[in-house]
Amino acid sequence: MATSVTVTGTGTPLATADRAGAGVLVRHGDTHLQFDAGRNTVARLLAAGSSPADLTALFLTHYHSDHLVGLQDLVLSHWTMDVYDEAGRMDLVAPNGSTTRFCEQMLDLWDDDLAVRALHNMRPPEPKVDLRGFDTPGRPTEVWSNTRVRVVAGPVRHEPIVGAVGYRIETPDGVVAISGDTTVCDEVAALADGADVMVYEAMRMDVIAQRPPDKQYIMEYHADTRLIGRQMAELGIPRLMLTHLIPAPSTAEEKQLFADEVRQGGYQGELMVCDDLDTVTLHAGTLHSATAQSQT
Ligand SMILES: [Zn+2]
Ligand SMILES: [Zn+2]
Known part of the structure; x- marks a missing residue:
């Protein structure tokens, strides 16, 4: 058995044609865990050889639209696909507060649709989704597990967002850490310590610093490429996947600039500036990597 890590979306709130949302x-085997659900997540899941009906659990990092806007699509698809694919129950794991409130209310606008469809094909109108909220812990803490996989959540720094988390996934094959949206900080280091693979959001600060002052605020709560390189070097993380790329690169040369800055931070491990x-x-x-190809 192996554990695979697929970035289903490398985009940001600013839509581009080729990058899905976060x-x-x-x-790991039959355990399929999705982290966040930005735009077009359902299509990317299918392209990756998974499906909403295959998901064991879905984890959310924080209440920002670029991480949630595909969630209704995913949950409704889980429900409609159940007619044919016999979807199992899916856990929806999220930090308590605005994120769980969004989850509780997100299907309200679809009440009539679910009711009409349910009456038509004679089944319950409720998606088989179990919301499991947790209070954002002060340090990495287990929030979900099954017999072979353990998921830990830890706080990250994405103020003014309150309660944002990253995740650490432990399987018999190794450890995967996911930063969520955050600055480079000790909290992320605690999640990433000893990881075999780190999925890190990345921003090229030099580019954003050239924008007008009123468009630089995003520098306050995202991860600087050079600081990522320094932190990942200090922790000895062997494989780094960059995602949530700001500004979104559209050429190989622009992707290389992300890599160059991470190298300037001192990182010498294997590095992927990811595409979906x-x-x-x-x-x-x-470790084995596959670039832009489906895993089945
Ligand atoms: Zn984001
Ligand atoms: Zn965010």
Whole structure:
């Protein structure tokens, strides 16, 4: 058995044609775990060889639209696909507060649709989704597990957002850490310590600093490429996947600039400036990467 990490979306709130919204899929056997659900997540899940009906659990990092706007689509697809694919129950795991409130209310506008469809095909109108909120912990704490996989949540620094978290996934093959949206900080280091793969959001500060002053505020709560490189070097993380790329690169040269800045921070491990569906596979300590191809 192996563990694969697929970035389902490398985009940001600023839509582009080729980058879906934020999301990462981690698979170990039949356990399919999705982290965040930005725009087009359902399509990317299918392209990756998974499906809303296959998801064991869905984890959310924080209440920002670029991480949630695909959630209704995913949950409604889970419900409609159940007619054909016999979807199992799916846990929806999220930090308590605005994120869980969004989850509780997100289907209200679809009440009539669900009721009409349910009456038509004679089944319950409720999606098989179990919301499991947790209070954002002060340090990494287990929030979900099954017999082979354990998921830990830890606080990250994305103020003014309150309660944002990143995740750490532990399987028999190794450890995967996901930063969520954050600055480079000690809290992320605590989540990433000893990880085999780190999925890190990344921003090129030099570019944003050239924008007008009133458009530089995003520098306050995202991760500087050079600081990422320094932190990942200090922690000795062997494989780094960059996502949530700001500004979104559209050429190989622009992607290389992200890599160059991470290298300037001192990082010498394996580095991927990701496109959607880029994948790393862990085989009990042996890393294998596949760029932009489906894993089944
Ligand atoms: Zn974001
Ligand atoms: Zn955010």
